[in-house]
Amino acid sequence: MKSLPEITDKVKKNLIWKSVFRRDYRNTVRDRAQAVFGNVFLHLHPVQVRESAVKLRFTWGMGGITLFAFIILVITGVVLMFYYHPSIDQAYTDIKDLEFQVPFGVILRNLHRWGAHFMVIVVMIHMFRVFMTGSYKAPRQFNWGVGVILLVLTFLLSFTGYLTPWDQLGFWAITVGTNMGAATPLLGYQGPFSEYLHITPYNDVRFALLGGAQVGGNALLRSYIWHCVAIPLVATILMMVHFWRVRKDGGISKPQK
Amino acid sequence: MNPFIEIITQPDNIAIVIMVIMVSFYMVWAFQQAFQNDRLLAAGLPVDGENDRFIDTFKPLVRIELLIALVVMVGLTVWSILVDAPLEEIANPTLTPNPAKAPWYFLGLQELLVYFDPWLAGVVLPSLIVVGLLAIPYIDINPKGNGYYTFAERKWSIIIFSFGFFVLWLLLIVIGVFFRGPGWLWYWPWQEWDHSRVVFEPTRDLTALIGIESRSLPGFIIGAIVVGSYMVGGMIAPYLYWKKNNPELLTQLGMIRYVTIIFLFITMMSIPIKMVLRLVFLIKYVWITPWFSV
Numbered sequence: 396m397k398s399l400p401e402i403t404d405k406v407k408k409n410l411i412w413k414s415v416f417r418r419d420y421r422n423t424v425r426d427r428a429q430a431v432f433g434n435v436f437l438h439l440h441p442v443q444v445r446e447s448a449v450k451l452r453f454t455w456g457m458g459g460i461t462l463f464a465f466i467i468l469v470i471t472g473v474v475l476m477f478y479y480h481p482s483i484d485q486a487y488t489d490i491k492d493l494e495f496q497v498p499f500g501v502i503l504r505n506l507h508r509w510g511a512h513f514m515v516i517v518v519m520i521h522m523f524r525v526f527m528t529g530s531y532k533a534p535r536q537f538n539w540g541v542g543v544i545l546l547v548l549t550f551l552l553s554f555t556g557y558l559t560p561w562d563q564l565g566f567w568a569i570t571v572g573t574n575m576g577a578a579t580p581l582l583g584y585q586g587p588f589s590e591y592l593h594i595t596p597y598n599d600v601r602f603a604l605l606g607g608a609q610v611g612g613n614a615l616l617r618s619y620i621w622h623c624v625a626i627p628l629v630a631t632i633l634m635m636v637h638f639w640r641v642r643k644d645g646g647i648s649k650p651q652k
Numbered sequence: 653m654n655p656f657i658e659i660i661t662q663p664d665n666i667a668i669v670i671m672v673i674m675v676s677f678y679m680v681w682a683f684q685q686a687f688q689n690d691r692l693l694a695a696g697l698p699v700d701g702e703n704d705r706f707i708d709t710f711k712p713l714v715r716i717e718l719l720i721a722l723v724v725m726v727g728l729t730v731w732s733i734l735v736d737a738p739l740e741e742i743a744n745p746t747l748t749p750n751p752a753k754a755p756w757y758f759l760g761l762q763e764l765l766v767y768f769d770p771w772l773a774g775v776v777l778p779s780l781i782v783v784g785l786l787a788i789p790y791i792d793i794n795p796k797g798n799g800y801y802t803f804a805e806r807k808w809s810i811i812i813f814s815f816g817f818f819v820l821w822l823l824l825i826v827i828g829v830f831f832r833g834p835g836w837l838w839y840w841p842w843q844e845w846d847h848s849r850v851v852f853e854p855t856r857d858l859t860a861l862i863g864i865e866s867r868s869l870p871g872f873i874i875g876a877i878v879v880g881s882y883m884v885g886g887m888i889a890p891y892l893y894w895k896k897n898n899p900e901l902l903t904q905l906g907m908i909r910y911v912t913i914i915f916l917f918i919t920m921m922s923i924p925i926k927m928v929l930r931l932v933f934l935i936k937y938v939w940i941t942p943w944f945s946v
């Protein structure tokens with residue numbers, strides 16, 4: 396029998412291990428820094444941070460929680476995509492199958508639904524925190540703007556997901572929501588001044604959103620693509636910009652007086 | 653079951669209950685830290701975090717991030733085990749539910765439909781909310797309160813933002829979720845929804861108060877004067893006030909900033925004003941034009 400240190404030693408001297416983890420971790424200043432910038436995920440962070448940036452009471456970790464909610468949604472969302480067809484003949488029964496056929500389908504769907512509600516809640520609280528600490532002031536004006544767009548995208552992500560189960564709830568929520576598009580001044584057929592542009596129910600904003608004059612198969616496909624591809628892509632890019640700018644603007648804001 | 657318990661335990665509404673709890677908690681925490689810093693500032697002492705030292709990211713920060721992720725993951729998992737996401741009947745375009753509600757985070761906007769026509773409530777005001785949020789860093793020229801919680805140093809910006817966020821956004825969402833039933837009528841959460849209930853609320857237009865038909869030419873002109881003087885008067889009054897009492901502020905702001913701030917502010921305040929007009933005086937429109945009504 397070999398002792399535990401001997402086994403660890405053997406594993407760590409192994410060629411494969413050494414190719415993955417370049418060096419041992421020895422809790423020295425150098426290794427603590429290396430742990431951060433030697434790791435693609437951790438190197439989002441600076442090597443050193445101000446003490447109160449780590450304290451929960453300043454940021455509440457709320458931006459990080461928003462990111463984490465987003466990651467959970469991407470993972471559960473990708474798994475859901477394996478079981479789902481965006482067509483009005485199959486969408487609803489696919490969700491029923493998730494409930495009754497797919498192993499852990501109920502939990503999967505629940506995690507995605509509650510995770511989405513959760514992300515909307517925490518992104519609003521994150522904005523409130525940033526406001527209350529005055530962190531939108533110079534030099535962080537631009538990053539606040541990026542954040543505002545991310546807030547809108549978070550709403551739109553959830554909104555486009557509403558239709559996908561093709562049940563009464565989603566159908567009518569989307570109907571109510573997109574009817575607002577019909578009221579757009581100039582560009583919606585019920586909006587003020589639209590008659591001067593010859594806008595009808597067949598060429599207005601609402602039509603463009605739905606791919607038709609009513610919520611139907613095209614609307615389902617459009618919301619699906621916005622929901623699963625287009626908006627997550629844009630949101631991911633903007634999050635990269637957002638995190639990059641947090642660093643470039645000097646890290647979490649500190650008292651400037 | 654007690655209708656109150658029923659409405660707050662509907663699966664999707666649990667999220668709203670969680671939101672109310674979380675938002676209240678963080679609101680108290682933010683203001684508590686703000687007042688604490690205010691006391692330090694008043695005493696001429698450094699605020700929280702001012703004399704910070706640097707510490708290694710690894711492990712303190714990484715550890716706390718991992719912990720938060722675990723707590724969130726456990727919380728969401730428990731939530732998902734306890735509560736099942738509902739699936740209603742298959743979509744049926746011929747069967748309109750009553751009430752037909754938008755997703756919960758848009759219910760504040762849907763609530764505005766009681767007071768404004770759809771082009772304002774559904775398009776113009778939401779766009780202005782986004783524009784207003786984007787404008788905040790550029791119109792708030794107060795350099796104080798950057799990077800720490802404080803109330804005393806930025807009273808007005810916090811009061812205005814909080815009014816918009818807590819009252820006009822969050823409170824209206826809560827009203828939309830818990831207090832609106834069939835026909836978008838008001839129901840207390842402990843009241844049973846009654847689908848046959850009709851409330852006949854005789855509404856009138858502003859000019860009817862002085863006996864003038866709102867769709868007539870005189871009605872149109874009076875309406876235009878009222879709306880015009882709200883907008884123009886609202887733009888000029890603060891200018892005159894500051895000119896007299898704080899001319900320095902006006903120079904600092906400059907014209908573009910001044911106009912943006914005041915325009916956004918009076919637009920925001922038109923919401924509570926229109927609510928009072930509608931709820932207290934039963935007034936539907938202030939001004940009716942051939943193209944739109946306000």
Ligand code: HEM
Pocket residue numbers: 454456457458459460461462465518521522525528530531535538539540541542543545546549634637641646647648
């Ligand atoms: C998908 C949405 C978002 C994600 C994932 C996100 C993520 C983050 C993270 C991780 C941070 C680091 C500090 C912290 O945790 O508080 C941060 C900071 C920041 N966020 Fe966001 N955020 C989002 C939306 C927003 C929104 C809606 C706003 C404002 C309207 C905003 C404005 C800012 C600003 C100005 C900072 C710098 C704060 C400081 O230096 O103290 N972000 N964000």
